[in-house]
Amino acid sequence: MKEKLVLVGNGMAGARTLEELLKIAPEKYDITVFGAEPYGNYNRILLSPVLAGEKTIDEIMLNTLEWYEENNITLHTGKKIVNVDRKACKVIAADGSEASYDRLLLATGSNPFIIPVPGHDKAGVIGFRDIQDVDTMLECAKNHKSVVVIGGGLLGLEAANGLMLQGMTVTVVHIMDTLMERQMDPVSGDMLKQELEGKGLSFLMAAQTAEILGEDRVSGVRFKDGSEISADLVVMAAGIRPNIELAERIGLHAERGIVVNDTMQTYDPKIYSVGECVQHRGETYGLVAPLFEQAKVCANHLAEYGIGIYEGSVTSTKLKVTGVDLFSAGDFIGDDTTEEIVMKDAASGIYKKLVLKDNKISGAVMYGDTVDGAWYFQLLRDQTDVSDFRESLMFGQAHLGDSGHSGENAAMAMSDEMEICGCNGVTKGCVVKAITTQGLFTLDEVRAHTKASASCGSCTGLVEQVLASTVGDYSASTKATPMCKCSDHGHDVVRAAIRDNHLTSIQSVREFLEWREADGCAACRPALNFYVLAAWPAEAVDDPQSRFINERAHANIQKDGTYSVVPRMWGGLTTPNELRAIADVADKFEVPVVKVTGGQRIDLFGIKKEDLPAVWSDLNAAGMVSGHAYGKTLRTVKTCIGSEWCRFGTQDSTGLGVQLEKLTWGSNMPHKFKIAVSGCPRNCAEATIKDFGVVCVDSGYELHVAGNGGIKVRATDLLCKVASEDEVKEYCGAFIQLYREEAHYLDRTAPWIERVGLSYVKEKVVDDAASRQALNERFIESQRYSQSDPWAERVSGKVAPNEFTPLKVIG
């Protein structure tokens, strides 16, 4: 017989826990839900847009009554649970009905804080918490004129904005000097106040409410200083309090909230709790993302998977008042131990403040221009050392390299028709619609439903902004992002486990780290295959089935399922014989298109998979090998002609390029890797947008690293200057090895170095000669196992003989 799970509280946190639970253990429990409100589960955060008339109740429903039916969940709406018999394991509702449980989940949420001044219980005094409150406000707006909103925080301002749009005269009363003092500092708070005054709101600052006036119904508010204003409606939005009424009645340990451990379990092991009612590690949360993380962990333990720990969340906030662009995160007030970087342009309505502690971002406030909010929030969560780019930090991520969209990427300013994701043609309106109609809350969900930012990822920041401004807050866990859905471990943990425990196969990694999916998935398998090969080059065996098709077939798959073939041309050099052989192959196999690539070689398109070995055989016969144009490995070494011919050339750039290509080809890397060597500072080989670039000068060689000419153009950082070709090669090997050993799979060198910092790379590769030599030696050693031509291996028929032939041909 199934165990019984009872959920008390049919709000976002509780229902999300059930959704997570049904995903992983759909048959484990008979589930009964008690909700005090007469609805299914709706998105409470979107009550503000409902009040403002921008959305309807139906549009904010997350789980309809049908959803409960379809999942065989017994739902009691409008039934408040008033007691729990913990000995007999049953809950008791106000109407006397009962339900017994094996596991109980309390998700009682929070209550609006009604300031206990005289008259607070008069008709016309309400909170702003549920659909009923919104209905009351909308009803009141029909025949009353003036409203006082007590509370100048996020909730109060959203309520005030909505009531104003409903045609009421609104005065916001705030006890502090600064609006939204939990999210804003005094400067940005003042800018916000001015903007909202411009829209028609009135403010009474530093005003302490003394009494609500009126007979049965409210008629006004009196303050401590004796002044009065009239009001037909008073909305108390002075904060929320975790609803611990039930927990206290049944003797369950609660302080500000119901106290839970890292598995969301209360002091009664049969009772779990999630959402705004809980207190975890001393913190309570009133934002949605932490609740969802809690839901995920709680579901995991209810399903008795026994893994998953909630470690708290860092939160960020956006104000959902149309046309006001505001972002804040972390500790933005600062103290004696912090430093501030501030930019203020009052005329343009822009204010930004970053708070740094030990060269790491600890908080951020942005007003008017929040485009880089998601980036700062990422740096804050990752605790990235920003000293290497501190002077350009304030100007945003684009200034670490020109993304080419400057001024055109403010999400709030975009119209619904404007395209956000250029790869998949997704407009802003499309994303917003998916978020609201499908009830999406995370970047992953938006990617899955709309494909926005799911291809090249360059619009991720924009999508995050749209998500944040539509959902209202965008918060995240402090822990590292998991590699994929098969596990909760981040890349660094996995790499360390492989190193420290001598794990030499994908299978052993999955077993050691308790992967949820026996086979892994298309995201983690290629990563794990690379990680074991990089850590144990002599022992790990390559798993072809865990490589993307291009690396398995050693050619580039094209949209029609044919392949393209690129033979290597060392340093961009070729010969009449090689060109003749390429021409012969093109004739013999009726190659429809021959193209010169950006990497100084020749690409043959439209080749059928079964013809690949024959094509390679002909190219091999002319002395050519695979150009690895398809792999996470060295692609090309681009060169200019250099001192041998060029009147400006200072060194033999072509010759050095050939040497570097001979040194590095075939190496397994986290992502593709490009090298260039220019013979003089005119830099015709464009070495300063490559992963490793050499610019020859009269006195030696400048070494540049971590450039990128792709999605986001990023000029290289200067690593150092050396005097000889041998040194160039040693530094190159050491740099590549550090990248191979420490970057995450699918990180190009640019994002990797932005994460770890140029100083760190210099420390390992430049400052410490012993470290450099050791890295280079490990690189040379690993190359012993990777420098055999994959084309020749397959032409011989000894490797992957079945890959290129059909299983059977019929008819």
Added chain:
Amino acid sequence: MSNWIAVGTVDDIPKLGSRVLQTPDGDVAVFRTADDRIFALRDQCPHKGGPLSQGIVHGNTVTCPLHNWKISLENGEAQGPDEGCAGHYAVKVDAGNIQVELK
């Protein structure tokens, strides 16, 4: 009318891999899972026609190599929020010999 065709043996296909059956009506992808079950789908992703035989196989699913759609090996249906279906074919395995029922 049934049209069962012998196409080869289980060992002809790598574990977590796939090979192609060329037919006059187009390619059929024949898959082998980690636990040696065999499935056959039309070798065309319902999204943009990507060759599913070239994807990465995991569990009962193949991920299309072109745009990462996940397709169920059991019924050809796209997983998650994506919608679409690659046709699937009945498969029999007897003593390691695979038969596929072509339509």
